[in-house]
Amino acid sequence: MRRGESSSKKVVTKEEWEKNLREVKIWKEDMNRLVMNFLVTEGYVDAVKKFLHESGTQPDVDIGTIFDRLDLRNAVECGHVEDAIEKVNHLNPEILDTNPQLYFHLQQLGLIELIRAGKVEEALEFAQEKLAPSGKDNVCQFFVFVTNYGDTCAFGGAGTHYGSHGF
Template sequence: MPSNMASRSDLNAVIMDYLISEGYPSAAQKFAHEANIEPMLDVDSIQERVEIREAIDSGDIQTAIEKINELNPQVLDQDSALHFSLLRLQLIELIRKATASQDGDITPALTFATTHLAPRAPTNPEFLEDLEHTMALLIFPPDNLAPTLAALLDPALRQEVAQRVNQALLLSQGERTKATLYDLVNHRSWAHQKAMEAKKEQLPERMELGFDPSQNGHESSQNGAPSSDQHNGQGDPMATGWGPY
């Protein structure tokens, strides 16, 4: 094997790191068995992160906050920006429910904003701006929102916050906040771009990296297995999720 080639053990470590960081507990166990390696694998911890992510993805922010605090209350205590982002998501869900019909009651949303977000807003200019921006959802009809307001109702915002929560939980557990695989992908993209700029090689304008951002390849806490769309030939289930970072 050439000296510049990664060893099988190195590749196994990168794959295992990805499975653990991104929340594939059963896949990590199966891979460890097939690769004949014995990683420090805390399945319960991984599963807890999976359940928190799923709660956020489904819009059940209150459950997510409760689970985060059960796992480690210091995570939100020490990261006011992340805590505010979760509370803002919760406010958005209340507004979404209130504006779903013409006779929807906006009182719960106003009460939540006044009680949980308004006291925090003066402590940070960005908090105040985000709160004002979010409250604008109550003024304009949901079917005719400006792009900046429509983005608040896009599931991508939930996924962005879920990614930040996952990183914060990993950091609190003394783990890497992102998988090594993403660093390798970023380095590969950087090298490819530099080669294109230098025009030293005849390279294609685009390199397929195997990531499909339209799919979420994480395992579900319902059955511990990847969703069925990962096996229909539409992309590699090992290279989807919240990245690239």
């Protein structure tokens, strides 16, 4: 929206919102899938097994991979990019080839970690050799990333944007 233009969004009052919520039919199967997804995502293996037994709701993933998925998430959250890439390839060897955005985001994380560590020269080399080639398939995301993080590297503000990278 440009300056001086009014918003065309309808403002919904609390009463209207609550009325709409009461009228929405949520199917038990949908709620069960939502609960199962949460349990799997958070790694509650015992709860997944019990919920599967009680509700009959199948998880979308093999229960045996939940701990591997938690290890992968932990590697990403800790900024261990190479470890995360190895774990992704172990879980699904084709995913980085078929999902270039995932690979690009992991490379972004690698660059952010180098910047946070104050390794500016290494970060620039990494950006040229790894991030730029994977950015060719993600031009818009690459532009946004460079716009948001270029100043971090250029002006020594390592880590100032960490955690708000949007992926």
